[in-house]
Amino acid sequence: MSSNASVFKDMRQHLMNGVSHMIPVVVTGGILFAFATMLSMSTVTTEGAVTASNPVIDLFKQVGGIGLGLMVPVLAAFIANSIADRPGIAPGIICGQLAVNVGSGFIGGIIAGVLAGIVAEQIKRIKLPQSMQSLMPILIIPILTTLIVGAITLYVIGGPCAWLLSTLTTWLTGMSGTGAILIGAITGAMIGFDLGGPVNKVAYSTGVAIVGTEVAAGANCAFFGPIALAICLPPIALGIESYLLRGKFSDEERDAGIGAIIMGACGITEGAISYTTADPGRLIPINVIACAAAGGIAGALGVYCNAAWGGLVVLPVTSALTYLIALAVGIAIHAGLVSLLKKDYVKPEKVDASDEDVDFEIEF
Numbered sequence: 347m348s349s350n351a352s353v354f355k356d357m358r359q360h361l362m363n364g365v366s367h368m369i370p371v372v373v374t375g376g377i378l379f380a381f382a383t384m385l386s387m388s389t390v391t392t393e394g395a396v397t398a399s400n401p402v403i404d405l406f407k408q409v410g411g412i413g414l415g416l417m418v419p420v421l422a423a424f425i426a427n428s429i430a431d432r433p434g435i436a437p438g439i440i441c442g443q444l445a446v447n448v449g450s451g452f453i454g455g456i457i458a459g460v461l462a463g464i465v466a467e468q469i470k471r472i473k474l475p476q477s478m479q480s481l482m483p484i485l486i487i488p489i490l491t492t493l494i495v496g497a498i499t500l501y502v503i504g505g506p507c508a509w510l511l512s513t514l515t516t517w518l519t520g521m522s523g524t525g526a527i528l529i530g531a532i533t534g535a536m537i538g539f540d541l542g543g544p545v546n547k548v549a550y551s552t553g554v555a556i557v558g559t560e561v562a563a564g565a566n567c568a569f570f571g572p573i574a575l576a577i578c579l580p581p582i583a584l585g586i587e588s589y590l591l592r593g594k595f596s597d598e599e600r601d602a603g604i605g606a607i608i609m610g611a612c613g614i615t616e617g618a619i620s621y622t623t624a625d626p627g628r629l630i631p632i633n634v635i636a637c638a639a640a641g642g643i644a645g646a647l648g649v650y651c652n653a654a655w656g657g658l659v660v661l662p663v664t665s666a667l668t669y670l671i672a673l674a675v676g677i678a679i680h681a682g683l684v685s686l687l688k689k690d691y692v693k694p695e696k697v698d699a700s701d702e703d704v705d706f707e708i709e710f
Contacts, residue, residue: 360425363427372655373653375412375413375414376652377655378406378410378413419438421456421459422456425459429460429462429463430466433470434463437496440492441496445457450499450503451507451511462492469486469491526646526648530571530641530645533573534644535637538579538633539630541580541615541616541633557654571649571672572672573651574651575637575644576637576640579636580610580637581607583680583681583684585605585610589603594691596693602621613656613657635680640672647671
């Protein structure tokens, strides 16, 4: 699929492909596991082991734990798939899981996925007799790629990546006071900047890596609280404002208000895109400021979220009261800035062709 020159040129596309396929797995596993943890007082190990006697809770923990465990393999598989097409999937899954096993986690999974895609793409170029070509995508490419990338993951990148991930996680989760406020503001601003774009995904992916570790260990994840808030704030705020500040929005934007609120409540940041693209010069800074403020407040209040998602659907696995307080303040700031900075909407005048005088000049 990708030539040597285009692999790194299109790296953002490859990474986004991995992240977009990983998100449903993370959300499903994270919410199920977090619900079970909230409902149970049993001990949860880092491998997702359970001691609950309630079969429903046990089911949630087992299924959710598997979902969280598949996060990195799925990420690596679809990064490799984006680079090398289907021959990259099997090496990506296997080497992604190997990255988890050696402790390099999310960072190691990304590197393993990229390497699996590049190596598979190179092996595809080997010329074999026509009679053996059919073996390339199902046997030769996956096996050789898995062995090569597996060895690199195990013996070269595993140790350094594991150290980096452990250091990063310890530093971020250990933040308190001013540090927690700053981290909350930064991650909130990143989420609000491009509403599901690359900057948003960097903050979200970092949060996913940490929340998976924290929840699996039975701890509350304060790092993800500001992210969860910022995910839903712009669409909910803009949906509310389309009714309260009607003069600032077009008829179409007002009609979309309920939909934006629902999307925000469900943790879909993209519900704010249609509003933001109509007035990016004002709404992008407003989104960033409001999300940063809500994130900083969340950091100060110690808001946590134990599911790798946002919106109101995760309230049962958050510190609900402080979560709602930070969200309300963020929405108020957003509304205040929209009221001050966004110009009133002026409906374009329709030109009636029948009212125009058309002169014809014919020369002979």
